[in-house]
Amino acid sequence: xxxxxxxxxxxxxxxxxxxxxxxxxxxxxxxxxxxxxxxxxxxxxxxxxxxxxxxxxxxxxxxxxxxxxxxxxxxxxxxxxxxxxxxxxxxxxxxxxxxxxxxxxxxxxxxxxxxxxxxxxxxxxxxxxxxxxxxxxxxxxxxxxxxxxxxxxxxxxxxxxxxxxxxxxxxxxxxxxxxxxxxxxxxxxxxxxxxxxxxxxxxxxxxxxxxxxxxxxxxxxxxxxxxxxxxxxxxxxxxxxxxxxxxxxxxxxxxxxxxxxxxxxxxxxxxxxxxxxxxxxxxxxxxxxxxxxxxxxxxxxxxxxxxxxxxxxxxxxxxxxxxxxxxxxxxxxxxxxxxxxxxxxxxxxxxxxxxxxxxxxxxxxxxxxxxxxxxxxxxxxxxxxxxxxxxxxxxxxxxxxxxxxxxxxxxxxxxxxxxxxxxxxxxxxxxxxxxxxxxxxxxxxxxxxxxxxxxxxxxxxxxxxxxxxxxxxxxxxxxxxxxxxxxxxxxxxxxxxxxxxxxxxxxxxxxxxxxxxxxxxxxxxxxxxxxxxxxxxxxxxxxxxxxxxxxxxxxxxxxxxxxxxxxxxxxxxxxxxxxxxxxxxxxxxxxxxxxxxxxxxxxxxxxxxxxxxxxxxxxxxxxxxxxxxxxxxxxxxxxxxx
Numbered sequence: 001x002x003x004x005x006x007x008x009x010x011x012x013x014x015x016x017x018x019x020x021x022x023x024x025x026x027x028x029x030x031x032x033x034x035x036x037x038x039x040x041x042x043x044x045x046x047x048x049x050x051x052x053x054x055x056x057x058x059x060x061x062x063x064x065x066x067x068x069x070x071x072x073x074x075x076x077x078x079x080x081x082x083x084x085x086x087x088x089x090x091x092x093x094x095x096x097x098x099x100x101x102x103x104x105x106x107x108x109x110x111x112x113x114x115x116x117x118x119x120x121x122x123x124x125x126x127x128x129x130x131x132x133x134x135x136x137x138x139x140x141x142x143x144x145x146x147x148x149x150x151x152x153x154x155x156x157x158x159x160x161x162x163x164x165x166x167x168x169x170x171x172x173x174x175x176x177x178x179x180x181x182x183x184x185x186x187x188x189x190x191x192x193x194x195x196x197x198x199x200x201x202x203x204x205x206x207x208x209x210x211x212x213x214x215x216x217x218x219x220x221x222x223x224x225x226x227x228x229x230x231x232x233x234x235x236x237x238x239x240x241x242x243x244x245x246x247x248x249x250x251x252x253x254x255x256x257x258x259x260x261x262x263x264x265x266x267x268x269x270x271x272x273x274x275x276x277x278x279x280x281x282x283x284x285x286x287x288x289x290x291x292x293x294x295x296x297x298x299x300x301x302x303x304x305x306x307x308x309x310x311x312x313x314x315x316x317x318x319x320x321x322x323x324x325x326x327x328x329x330x331x332x333x334x335x336x337x338x339x340x341x342x343x344x345x346x347x348x349x350x351x352x353x354x355x356x357x358x359x360x361x362x363x364x365x366x367x368x369x370x371x372x373x374x375x376x377x378x379x380x381x382x383x384x385x386x387x388x389x390x391x392x393x394x395x396x397x398x399x400x401x402x403x404x405x406x407x408x409x410x411x412x413x414x415x416x417x418x419x420x421x422x423x424x425x426x427x428x429x430x431x432x433x434x435x436x437x438x439x440x441x442x443x444x445x446x447x448x449x450x451x452x453x454x455x456x457x458x459x460x461x462x463x464x465x466x467x468x469x470x471x472x473x474x475x476x477x478x479x480x481x482x483x484x485x486x487x488x489x490x491x492x493x494x495x496x497x498x499x500x501x502x503x504x505x506x507x508x509x510x511x512x513x514x515x516x517x518x519x520x521x522x523x524x525x526x527x528x529x530x531x532x533x534x535x536x537x538x539x540x541x542x543x544x545x546x547x548x549x550x551x552x553x554x555x556x557x558x559x560x561x562x563x564x565x566x567x568x569x570x571x572x573x574x575x576x577x578x579x580x581x582x583x584x585x586x587x588x589x590x591x592x593x594x595x596x597x598x599x600x601x602x603x604x605x606x607x608x609x610x611x612x613x614x615x616x617x618x619x620x621x622x623x624x625x626x627x628x629x630x631x632x633x634x635x636x637x638x639x640x641x642x
Contacts, residue, residue: 009274011384012309012344018271019285019310023292025317026148028244029170036159039151041215042169043319048145051163054138058098062130065089065111065119066102072124080122082114089119098131105130138162148320173216173318175311176238176246179204180260181298182225203249203303206370207296210307214315214323219243226251232263239267239289244318246291247311250298252282260284260295268293276384278345279367280305299367305346326398329378329406331360333395334413334454338388347389348376349397350437352411352456355600359411359454360397361439377401377409377437405435410606412438414446414458415527416555417593418576419490419629422622423613432609440554442526443471447478450596456607458596459489461527465534470592475641483599486638489614490593490623491630493575494531496586497563504569507586509535512546512570519548520562520571528556531589532572557581575628585628594638611635 010018031045060066071088075081083089089106090099098105104125112120138144144162145155151169159167184201185191194200201223208218219241224234231251238246251260252273261284264270268288273295275283279302284295294311296303316323331351339345349360360380364372378397382389389395399406410427412420416438424436438459441449446458464473471486498506504517509532512519522528536543543549548568553559559571560581578585601607613619615635623631 009276010272011276015272015275015283015285016310016313019292020314020317022271022287023290023314025314026320028318029173031168032171033166033168036156036164036167039159039167039169040153040156042151042167042172043321044145044147044149044151045168045170046147047143048149048159048164048167050138050140050142050144052138053135053140054161055132055134055136057134058103059132060092060094060096060098060105060130061132062105062107063093064091064105064108064130066092066098066105067125068102069104069125069127069129072104072106072121075121075124077122080112080120081124082118082120085117085119103127103131150321170319173244173315174242175211175216175218175315176221176241176243177204177207177211177218178221178224178231178234178238178246178248180224180226180231180248180250182227184223186223202370203296203298203300206300206304207247207249207307210304210312211315214312215319216245216315226259228259228263231259232266235263235267235288235293239291239293244291245311245314246288246293247296247307248284248293249296249303252284252295252297258282264288264293264295275306275309276343277305277309278340278343280309280346281343283310285310297367300370301348301372302367304373326378326400327403328396328398329358329403330394331358331380331397332454333380333389333391333393334359334361334449334452336388336391337362337382339382339386341387342384344384345382347380347382348372349378349380350375350411350439351377351397351399351406352409352437353407354411354454354456358397358406360395361411361413361437361454363439373400377406408433408606409435409437410456410610411454412436412457412459412595413441413449413455414439414460414596415443415593416440416557417459417489417492418556418574418580418626419593419619419623419631420459422619422626423610426613426616426619426622427609430609430613432605434606434609436610442523442554443474443530444525447474447596450484450598451479451482453598456598456601457610459593460596461492461531461591461593463527463531463534463591465537471594471596472639475596475639479596479641481642483642485597485599485602485640487595487597487611488592488633488636488638489595489631490634491590491632492593493585493587493589493628494528494572494591495575495578495588497560497571497573497578498569498584498586499563499566500583502584502586506570509539509541509588513541515547517547517570518568519546520551520553520559520568521549522559522572523552523554526554527591528572531591535588576626579627590630599640 187200204220211218251258264286270286272285282297283306286293313323378399380395427434443460443462449455450458462474556573556577559573560577562568575585620631623629
C-alpha cells in the first residue's frame with residue numbers, strides 16, 4: 001500500500017500565510033437582510049446610516065420643572081425667584097418633551113412649593129440644563145456603523161434607536177464537515193457496548209461546535225469509510241454545495257489508508273501538507289473549485305489545534321474580523337518540560353495561584369486524549385527553536401478559563417486517589433465555589449511539590465518499611481523546616497486488580513512471578529510502588545521474575561483499564577478502581593491516604609473549604625458507596641511539622 005510523505009512541511013506562520021493569501025476572504029460572503037433585533041453576533045455588510053435622530057425632540061433629563069432659562073436669571077439664596085406654574089414653569093418628568101418656550105429643567109430637589117400654583121427657586125438655570133437635545137445620541141443620516149462592524153448587544157439598541165428595523169449583514173460562513181474512517185460509528189442508545197474494533201465518532205461534534213463558536217454554520221456529513229472513491233465523492237458533493245469551506249476529518253497523515261492529500265490534489269491543489277506544530281502536524285491545506293479545503297487530523301487534540309490555528313481565523317477573516325484572542329496570564333512552570341526542536345508545541349497545563357505566583361503544571365501530551373483539553377486550564381506555546389522549558393521559568397499561558405477562576409483553584413499534586421474526584425465535585429457546591437486541580441505524579445512527587453512551594457496540597461500514602469507507619473517519617477525526612485500539617489483523607493484497600501472471574505486463578509503477590517501472568521505497575525515514586533517493593537522484599541520475591549514490573553501507569557484507573565483491556569492479567573491498585581470497572585479484587589493491605597498541607601495555607605478560605613467538605617456527610621457517604629474505602633477518619637489531624 002502506498003504511504004504519503006510530508007513533502008510540503010511548513011512552519012505555522014508560513015502555512016497560515018500561504019493559506020490565507022490564496023483566497024479573497026473579505027469579499028467571499030453574500031449579503032442578507034435580517035431584523036435588527038436578531039442581529040446579535042452578525043457583521044454588517046455595508047455602512048449603516050441612522051434613519052431618525054435620537055432623541056427626536058428636546059426631552060427632560062431630570063424630574064423637575066421646565067423653564068425658559070432667561071426667566072430664572074438672578075435667583076439666589078438671599079433672593080429667590082417665584083415662578084407661576086403653567087406660565088413661567090411647568091412640572092415635567094424625565095423623558096418627556098419640553099413644552100414650547102422652555103429650554104431648561106430645574107431638578108425637583110431644587111424647587112420649593114410656595115402655593116399649589118407657585119414655586120420658588122434659589123438658583124437660576126442656564127440654557128439646556130438637564131435637557132437631552134434633539135440628536136444628542138444619534139443624528140439622522142449620520143454613519144451609525146461602517147461595514148464589517150461586529151454587532152453586539154449595545155449595537156442592537158443603537159440600530160433600533162436609530163430607526164433601523166432591518167440591517168444588511170454578511171451571511172454566516174457555511175462549513176461542510178466530512179468525518180472519515182471505517183472504524184467509526186455514531187453514538188446512539190443502541191451502539192453500546194461498542195463492537196470490537198469500532199470507535200465512537202465525536203470529532204465532527206467538536207468541530208461543529210467550534211464552527212458555531214466562530215459564528216459559522218456547520219453541516220456534518222455522514223461517516224465515510226476509508227475508501228478513496230467514497231471520500232472523493234463526499235468531497236465533490238461538498239464542493240458543489242453552498243459551503244464556503246470544507247473540512248475532511250482524519251486521513252491526513254501518512255498511513256496507507258490516508259487518502260485526503262491525494263483527493264484534494266485530484267480535485268484541486270494541495271498547498272501545505274504537514275505543519276511543524278505538535279499536536280496538529282498532519283494538517284493539509286488546499287483549495288478546490290475556489291474553496292478552502294482542510295485535511296483536519298484525526299486525533300481529537302490535533303483536530304482542535306489545527307482548527308484553532310487555521311479554520312477559526314479563516315472563518316473570522318471571511319466575516320471581516322480578526323479572530324478573538326484568549327486572555328493570558330504569566331505563570332511559572334512547576335517542572336522541566338523537554339520539547340522537540342523544530343516543532344512548535346501546544347502544551348496543555350493546569351494552573352493555580354500558590355502565594356504570589358501562578359504555577360503551571362503540564363497535563364498529558366497525547367494528541368488522542370481529549371481529556372488533556374477538558375482537564376487543562378490553558379496552553380503554553382513552546383517555540384519551534386526551543387528544546388523545552390526549564391523549571392521555574394515564567395511563561396505566557398493562553399487561558400481556557402476566566403482569569404478569576406484561577407485565583408480560586410486548589411492545586412493538588414501527588415498520589416492519585418478516586419476520592420479526589422468526589423472532593424472536586426462537592427467543592428463546586430461549597431459557598432466558596434472552589435475548583436480543584438489535581439496532578440498525578442506519585443506520593444514522592446507530591447512531597448517534592450510541597451517543598452518547592454508549587455502546591456496547596458499533596459496526596460500521599462508512603463509506607464515506612466521499618467515501622468509500618470504511613471507518611472510521618474517521610475515528612476520528617478523531606479519536609480523538615482517547611483511547616484506542614486498532615487490530615488487523613490481516607491483509609492483504603494490496596495490489592496491486586498484482576499479480570500472478572502479471575503481466570504488466571506491469582507490469589508497473592510506470589511502469583512505475579514508466574515510465567516503466564518502479566519502485570520501493570522505504578523510509576524516509581526508512587527506510594528503503591530513503594531508498597532509493592534516492600535511486600536516483594538518481605539516475601540523474598542524477585543521482581544525480575546514479574547512480567548510487566550517495568551510497565552508503568554500513573555493512576556489506579558489506568559491500571560484497572562489495563563486489566564480490563566487484557567493488556568495485563570493483574571495490577572496493584574485500590575478496590576474502588578476494580579469495582580468501578582466491574583473487575584475482581586484480591587485484598588493485600590488497608591492503608592492510610594493523607595493530605596499534606598503547608599501551614600501557610602491551612603487557614604485560608606480555600607483550604608478550609610476543603611476541610612469542611614471532606615468532613616461533611618455528603619463526602620463520607622459518597623466515598624463509602626464507592627467500596628474499598630473507610631472515610632470515617634476524614635479530616636483527622638495526624639501531625640504538625642515545623
